[in-house]
Amino acid sequence: MAILRVAQMGHPVLRLVAEPVDPAAIPQDDFQGFLDDMLETMAEYEGAGLAAPQVYTSLRVVCLTLDPEKGPEFLINPEIEVLSDLVTKTPEGCLSVHGMRGVVERPAHIRVVALDRYGNPKGYELKGFPAVVVQHECDHLDGVLYVDRVDPLTLAFLDEFQRFGSLDQYLDDYEAPEAIADEVIELEFVADDDESEQPEAADGAEEEAVSVTDEGEDGPSSVDDAASDDADVKAPTTEAT
Numbered sequence: 001m002a003i004l005r006v007a008q009m010g011h012p013v014l015r016l017v018a019e020p021v022d023p024a025a026i027p028q029d030d031f032q033g034f035l036d037d038m039l040e041t042m043a044e045y046e047g048a049g050l051a052a053p054q055v056y057t058s059l060r061v062v063c064l065t066l067d068p069e070k071g072p073e074f075l076i077n078p079e080i081e082v083l084s085d086l087v088t089k090t091p092e093g094c095l096s097v098h099g100m101r102g103v104v105e106r107p108a109h110i111r112v113v114a115l116d117r118y119g120n121p122k123g124y125e126l127k128g129f130p131a132v133v134v135q136h137e138c139d140h141l142d143g144v145l146y147v148d149r150v151d152p153l154t155l156a157f158l159d160e161f162q163r164f165g166s167l168d169q170y171l172d173d174y175e176a177p178e179a180i181a182d183e184v185i186e187l188e189f190v191a192d193d194d195e196s197e198q199p200e201a202a203d204g205a206e207e208e209a210v211s212v213t214d215e216g217e218d219g220p221s222s223v224d225d226a227a228s229d230d231a232d233v234k235a236p237t238t239e240a241t
């Protein structure tokens with residue numbers, strides 16, 4: 001295990017479209033070791049999410065925490081589908097954009113399908129902050145940073161963010177966002193006749209909702225909610241992302 005360096009905005013690796021992972025490579029020792037390094041790196045920097053390009057590896061792999069009780073997990077070759085018109089505005093930060101925060105509007109109701117660290121299909125229907133984290137991390141796989149999507153009037157250094165909160169509440173056209181409860185529904189994949197573990201298998205498999213986690217209301221961030229660390233996505237209710 002090793003703590004990896006985190007690329008900072010301006011490094012070209014953060015602007016590449018990352019390559020899909022060959023499912024045959026997933027069980028191999030070097031790839032599994034890389035995943036362990038991502039976990040250790042995320043823990044070291046108290047991120048709630050980390051994408052492989054942030055550690056100079058242009059592969060479609062993200063590590064993130066959707067359910068704090070379950071802990072960090074991997075999404076390999078993830079695919080996102082927006083499920084409704086629900087949107088949310090969240091102050092975000094990024095380990096690759098050191099010391100800043102800014103408010104980003106994103107779809108708040110999505111489905112993501114991917115492979116897990118063992119190459120098995122997995123997926124979630126997500127609402128609220130977990131949907132935001134997935135989109136932030138998956139953006140890294142397409143060379144997109146949150147600052148590309150941020151409302152520029154809300155950009156703030158971390159010290160000022162902690163002092164004043166997200167600035168959108170001071171803007172003339174501010175509207176309090178609709179409170180969206182966080183929701184994490186794990187999809188169950190039933191294996192088709194074809195047992196192949198190609199990424200496409202995730203799309204072909206039948207899905208069924210099996211569990212619901214409702215973590216309650218998740219309103220806009222306040223100064224008090226701001227953690228002192230430099231998170232990858234700033235969460236109203238999550239210490240670090």
Ligand code: NI
Nearest residue numbers: 094095096232
């Ligand atoms: Ni990030």
